[in-house]
Amino acid sequence: xxxxxxxxxxxxxxxxxxxxxxxxxxxxxxxxxxxxxxxxxxxxxxxx
Amino acid sequence: xxxxxxxxxxxxxxxxxxxxxxxxxxxxxxxxxxxxxxxxxxxxxxxxxxxxxxxxxxxxxxxxxxxxxxxxxxxxxxxxxxxxxxxxxxxxxxxxxxxxxxxxxxxxxxxxxxxxxxxxxxxxxxxxxxxxxxxxxxxxxxxxxxxxxxxxxxxxxxxxxxxxxxxxxxxxxxxxxxxxxxxxxxxxxxxxxxxxxxxxxxxxxxxxxxxxxxxxxxxxxxxxxx
Numbered sequence: 049x050x051x052x053x054x055x056x057x058x059x060x061x062x063x064x065x066x067x068x069x070x071x072x073x074x075x076x077x078x079x080x081x082x083x084x085x086x087x088x089x090x091x092x093x094x095x096x
Numbered sequence: 097x098x099x100x101x102x103x104x105x106x107x108x109x110x111x112x113x114x115x116x117x118x119x120x121x122x123x124x125x126x127x128x129x130x131x132x133x134x135x136x137x138x139x140x141x142x143x144x145x146x147x148x149x150x151x152x153x154x155x156x157x158x159x160x161x162x163x164x165x166x167x168x169x170x171x172x173x174x175x176x177x178x179x180x181x182x183x184x185x186x187x188x189x190x191x192x193x194x195x196x197x198x199x200x201x202x203x204x205x206x207x208x209x210x211x212x213x214x215x216x217x218x219x220x221x222x223x224x225x226x227x228x229x230x231x232x233x234x235x236x237x238x239x240x241x242x243x244x245x246x247x248x249x250x251x252x253x254x255x256x257x258x259x260x261x262x263x264x265x266x267x268x269x270x271x272x273x274x275x276x277x278x279x280x281x282x283x284x285x286x287x288x289x290x291x292x293x294x295x296x297x298x299x300x301x302x303x304x305x306x307x308x309x310x311x312x313x314x315x316x317x318x319x320x321x322x
Contacts (some may be wrong), residue, residue, distance in 0.1 A: 051134055054139065055138050055139055061196075062142050062146065065188065065192075066295065069299065076306055077302070080310060087316040091320060
């Protein structure tokens with residue numbers, strides 16, 4: 049049953065990487081959304 | 097993300113969740129333990145689908161790159177770039193789950209045989225695909241350089257796939273196509289393949305909307321510069 053450790057490690061790593069990647073995508077998405085809003089505000093405030 | 101895209105990603109998220117629950121049930125409860133390798137063979141049900149998704153992702157890079165070079169529309173570059181990044185994530189998982197299966201089966205983590213080496217080369221090619229843009233002087237030039245790498249690099253995908261047939265390797269042969277899987281094992285594998293394919297589409301959609309936001313920021317900054 050010691051091989052169960054390898055099975056557990058493989059499945060845990062797959063899920064950790066997938067969730068980590070999803071978290072990183074949504075975190076970057078929020079940051080970029082804020083940056084877009086702030087740039088749009090600056091553009092609207094700009095004269096002309 | 098736009099309203100329809102949010103709705104589509106919600107559907108994909110729900111479908112992906114349901115398929116993953118079904119896959120976990122089949123892998124850990126339903127499918128019988130394989131006679132020769134024992135419990136460690138269960139890694140196969142995740143290892144093969146992540147490899148399949150990596151190949152699919154690089155096929156999308158290949159098609160996107162051809163369309164970008166032909167039409168010069170940025171949406172194809174965004175598609176190819178996004179798929180390359182998702183493909184690298186899945187190739188990384190292939191390179192992690194493979195050695196975790198190899199160690200208890202072969203007694204070693206890694207061997208420099210054709211299958212494993214060409215898979216590592218595949219990972220490096222698509223890392224180069226993402227990096228090559230930084231060597232270009234302007235965005236469109238970088239996209240063209242990357243598209244060439246995306247097209248040429250895809251040559252390695254059939255090479256990786258065929259190594260188990262054409263060369264001597266420790267890696268298991270094409271058991272799926274030779275009918276070497278019991279019905280319950282095949283069902284489990286097919287559900288896992290469906291689950292990871294839906295997950296790929298979801299991740300690709302998320303990455304595309306992120307890339308679109310990056311492009312929008314670049315345009316807004318350009319508009320502000322004097």
